[in-house]
Amino acid sequence: xxxxxxxxxxxxxxxxxxxxxxxxxxxxxxxxxxALLKAMPEAGADLIEIGMPFSDPSADGPIxxxxxxxxxxxxxxMPRLFEMVRSFREQxxxxxxxxxxxxxxxxxxxxxxxxxxxxxAGIDGLIIVDMPPEEAGPMQAPARAAGLDIIRLIAxxxxxxxxxxxxxxxxxxxxxVSITGITGTRSASDExxxxxxxxxxxxxxxxxxxxxxxxxxxxAASASRIADGxxxxxxxxxxxxxxxxxxxxxxxxxxPDVLAQLRExxxxxxxx
Amino acid sequence: xxxxxxxxxxDALDKHCYTARPxxxxxxxxxxTQAGMAAMTDGARVNxxxxxxxxxxxxxxxxxxxxxAETLMPLLxxxxxxYKTAKADPAFHKELAYYLKDYVGRPSPLWFAQRLTAECGGxxxxxxxxxxxxxxxxxxxxxxxxxxxxxxxGRTRIVAxxxxxxxxxxxxxVCALFGMQCVIYMGATDVxxxxxxVFRMKLLxxxxxxxxxxxxxxxxxxxxxxxxxxxxxxxxxxLVGTVAGPHPYPAMVRDFQSVIGxxxxxxxxxxxxxxxxxxxxxxxxxxxxxxxxxxxxxDPSVKLIxxxxxxxxxxxxxxxxxxxxxxxxxxxxxxxxxxxDENGQIIEAHSISAGLDYPGVGPEHSWLHxxxxxxxxxxxDDEALEAFQTCTRTEGIIPALExxxxxxxxxxxxxxLSPETLLVINISGRGDKDIFTVAEHLGVKL
Numbered sequence: 067x068x069x070x071x072x073x074x075x076x077x078x079x080x081x082x083x084x085x086x087x088x089x090x091x092x093x094x095x096x097x098x099x100x101a102l103l104k105a106m107p108e109a110g111a112d113l114i115e116i117g118m119p120f121s122d123p124s125a126d127g128p129i130x131x132x133x134x135x136x137x138x139x140x141x142x143x144m145p146r147l148f149e150m151v152r153s154f155r156e157q158x159x160x161x162x163x164x165x166x167x168x169x170x171x172x173x174x175x176x177x178x179x180x181x182x183x184x185x186x187a188g189i190d191g192l193i194i195v196d197m198p199p200e201e202a203g204p205m206q207a208p209a210r211a212a213g214l215d216i217i218r219l220i221a222x223x224x225x226x227x228x229x230x231x232x233x234x235x236x237x238x239x240x241x242x243v244s245i246t247g248i249t250g251t252r253s254a255s256d257e258x259x260x261x262x263x264x265x266x267x268x269x270x271x272x273x274x275x276x277x278x279x280x281x282x283x284x285x286a287a288s289a290s291r292i293a294d295g296x297x298x299x300x301x302x303x304x305x306x307x308x309x310x311x312x313x314x315x316x317x318x319x320x321x322p323d324v325l326a327q328l329r330e331x332x333x334x335x336x337x338x
Numbered sequence: 339x340x341x342x343x344x345x346x347x348x349d350a351l352d353k354h355c356y357t358a359r360p361x362x363x364x365x366x367x368x369x370x371t372q373a374g375m376a377a378m379t380d381g382a383r384v385n386x387x388x389x390x391x392x393x394x395x396x397x398x399x400x401x402x403x404x405x406x407a408e409t410l411m412p413l414l415x416x417x418x419x420x421y422k423t424a425k426a427d428p429a430f431h432k433e434l435a436y437y438l439k440d441y442v443g444r445p446s447p448l449w450f451a452q453r454l455t456a457e458c459g460g461x462x463x464x465x466x467x468x469x470x471x472x473x474x475x476x477x478x479x480x481x482x483x484x485x486x487x488x489x490x491x492g493r494t495r496i497v498a499x500x501x502x503x504x505x506x507x508x509x510x511x512v513c514a515l516f517g518m519q520c521v522i523y524m525g526a527t528d529v530x531x532x533x534x535x536v537f538r539m540k541l542l543x544x545x546x547x548x549x550x551x552x553x554x555x556x557x558x559x560x561x562x563x564x565x566x567x568x569x570x571x572x573x574x575x576x577l578v579g580t581v582a583g584p585h586p587y588p589a590m591v592r593d594f595q596s597v598i599g600x601x602x603x604x605x606x607x608x609x610x611x612x613x614x615x616x617x618x619x620x621x622x623x624x625x626x627x628x629x630x631x632x633x634x635x636x637d638p639s640v641k642l643i644x645x646x647x648x649x650x651x652x653x654x655x656x657x658x659x660x661x662x663x664x665x666x667x668x669x670x671x672x673x674x675x676x677x678x679d680e681n682g683q684i685i686e687a688h689s690i691s692a693g694l695d696y697p698g699v700g701p702e703h704s705w706l707h708x709x710x711x712x713x714x715x716x717x718x719d720d721e722a723l724e725a726f727q728t729c730t731r732t733e734g735i736i737p738a739l740e741x742x743x744x745x746x747x748x749x750x751x752x753x754x755l756s757p758e759t760l761l762v763i764n765i766s767g768r769g770d771k772d773i774f775t776v777a778e779h780l781g782v783k784l
Contacts, residue, residue, distance in 0.1 A: 120682075120683065121552070121683040121684040122552075122557065122561055122669055122670070122684050123561075124560075124561040124564045124565060124670065125407040125409075125564075125565075125568065126565075127565070131551060138683060143681045144681065168668075169405060169668045170667045170668045170669060170676075170678070170682040170683075170684070171681055171682035171683065172682070173666075173667060173668060173682060174667065174678065174680065174681055174682025175681075175682065195407050196405045196406055196407060196668065196671070197405065198404060198405070198406065198407075198408055198411045200394055200403075200404060200411075201403050201404065201405055204400075218408075219407065219408040220408060221407070221408045221409035221411075221412075222409075223408075223409055223410075223411075223412040223413065223571065224408060224411075224412060225412060228411070228412060228415075232408065243407070243408065243409055246409050246568060246569065246571050246572075247409075247568060247569035248565045248568060248569060251569065
């Protein structure tokens with residue numbers, strides 16, 4: 067059983083959903099983002115998404131765009147991201163790590179080599195924003211051989227016929243993009259989410275995580291109950307950005323502020 | 339050439355690039371009719387180079403495609419279906435032919451550039467006068483087709499990206515004509531260097547949104563237009579201005595622009611009784627070049643040359659030559675040649691011409707490059723400026739800086755060619771918008 071499957075099974079036994087925070091590699095610098103990554107499980111993260119910065123994140127809103135820019139400025143590359151995960155794995159063998167990013171940096175690294183190196187570093191799953199199932203062919207076999215889950219995105223616009231295609235070959239969990247829009251802009255209501263889930267449940271046995279537009283502890287708690295997990299990205303990155311100095315460098319507030327917010331989210335998801 | 343007014347078979351239409359349907363004689367006249375038949379005959383050939391892309395939008399070995407977030411996939415499939423339906427509908431072709439003739443002002447002339455020919459001393463130079471279209475460039479050919487499609491699809495709001503502002507102006511123009519809401523994303527750098535076009539768009543009722551991300555040029559405007567579309571899919575149509583982006587845009591924009599090459603084929607036959615030998619066109623995303631190249635892809639005697647903006651020089655690091663200095667990658671929904679670093683991050687392009695200042699190129703051009711059917715070369719900022727002046731002085735035609743790149747290369751090769759060689763330059767746009775940029779480079783204060 068993969069780390070992702072084990073974690074969702076354990077949470078199900080506990081009777082709650084997962085909290086899945088996001089951080090951008092090397093935002094605002096390598097050491098700070100590594101320290102943040104290492105501190106996340108203790109602060110409430112059940113799974114962690116690490117964003118690989120891309121120069122042209124066309125599916126992302128302004129908050130993640132800026133985070134990506136800071137990450138690139140601080141020298142984020144695929145090898146640096148792998149280095150972060152390797153270091154994290156020295157202390158944590160259980161928390162699943164998902165790499166989220168755009169296809170071009172992966173292709174530039176080389177798809178086969180990427181899958182091997184990502185798995186070796188301790189990455190468990192991939193969310194590739196601009197790789198719909200129709201274009202996933204070249205990634206499928208190397209990812210499976212390396213034991214990496216390709217996590218599929220489902221959107222409110224995905225109709226029933228398409229749902230089958232998207233879920234074919236899906237593994238790990240399913241990521242439900244809860245709004246039609248870019249990251250960090252607006253939120254779906256609980257009613258929308260409750261209405262959307264049965265259709266997905268009927269189509270897959272995989273755990274379902276909800277992302278896009280989840281900001282507050284209340285939203286995270288309710289999304290993690292309606293589905294099996296809640297992804298929080300822009301809200302944490304916005305907090306991180308607020309703590310930076312005039313030159314965009316980390317300050318003494320950076321880690322504590324982001325982790326404090328994560329603890330609140332974690333407590334809400336755990337119902338404590 | 340005999341005018342053939344026989345209707346093509348309906349099942350054939352779907353396989354072919356767009357051409358005005360020949361049953362619109364009142365609106366299109368003989369020229370469009372002949373051009374249409376020429377294109378349809380060619381497109382029907384087995385092993386035609388004109389039959390791409392495949393059903394999933396790929397050219398050759400994996401170029402093109404649909405690399406977008408899942409939210410957009412159903413919309414692209416809907417667009418693909420709507421375009422296929424329109425393409426098979428004679429009423430759509432009739433309507434488009436009407437607007438192309440009476441609103442755009444087609445056909446555009448094929449002009450024998452006698453003085454430029456004499457000055458170069460070699461090939462006989464013709465100019466395809468796309469700058470004479472309404473709004474001053476080839477852009478309206480595509481925009482006219484897509485606005486009719488958007489209208490059919492019931493969309494009420496149009497978003498578009500623009501570099502030089504030519505596509506933005508064309509889009510704002512048809513939105514005014516059809517009473518649609520129009521939002522144009524334009525890089526902040528381009529807003530500054532293309533002020534006249536920004537004002538034009540505003541006069542036409544469009545909202546112009548300056549984009550400050552990145553270098554504030556076309557690539558950044560494209561990102562922002564995609565973000566707008568994904569957030570407003572219920573009423574919004576994304577009107578892409580070039581032969582790039584996710585399928586079906588590269589094929590659809592090419593089809594609408596192929597009217598350029600279809601006309602050249604007929605006009606050259608009327609003028610010289612044969613096919614041209616060389617066709618030269620500038621390439622940013624590549625829509626004017628694809629429009630004039632595509633009808634000639636199956637005529638191997640016709641040499642096709644795409645001129646990229648070399649900027650300060652191909653090896654200066656300040657260039658927009660995606661084919662010559664780029665490599666395969668995925669950006670803006672398609673796999674194509676891109677300017678990128680070893681980590682797959684996109685590099686900012688540079689060109690004096692805002693319309694060519696893009697780090698990618700349409701996937702079909704990448705394919706034509708890989709199979710060697712078209713040749714791609716670079717022309718620097720300085721060479722384009724020189725050609726801009728040469729064309730203006732010898733022909734009395736002020737070309738767009740984009741088109742000046744094509745002229746520069748034509749002027750370079752014409753002396754090496756025999757006087758029997760027929761060379762066509764696509765004058766994709768007029769240069770009025772560029773006079774401030776040119777004045778600045780010539781040290782003239784306006």
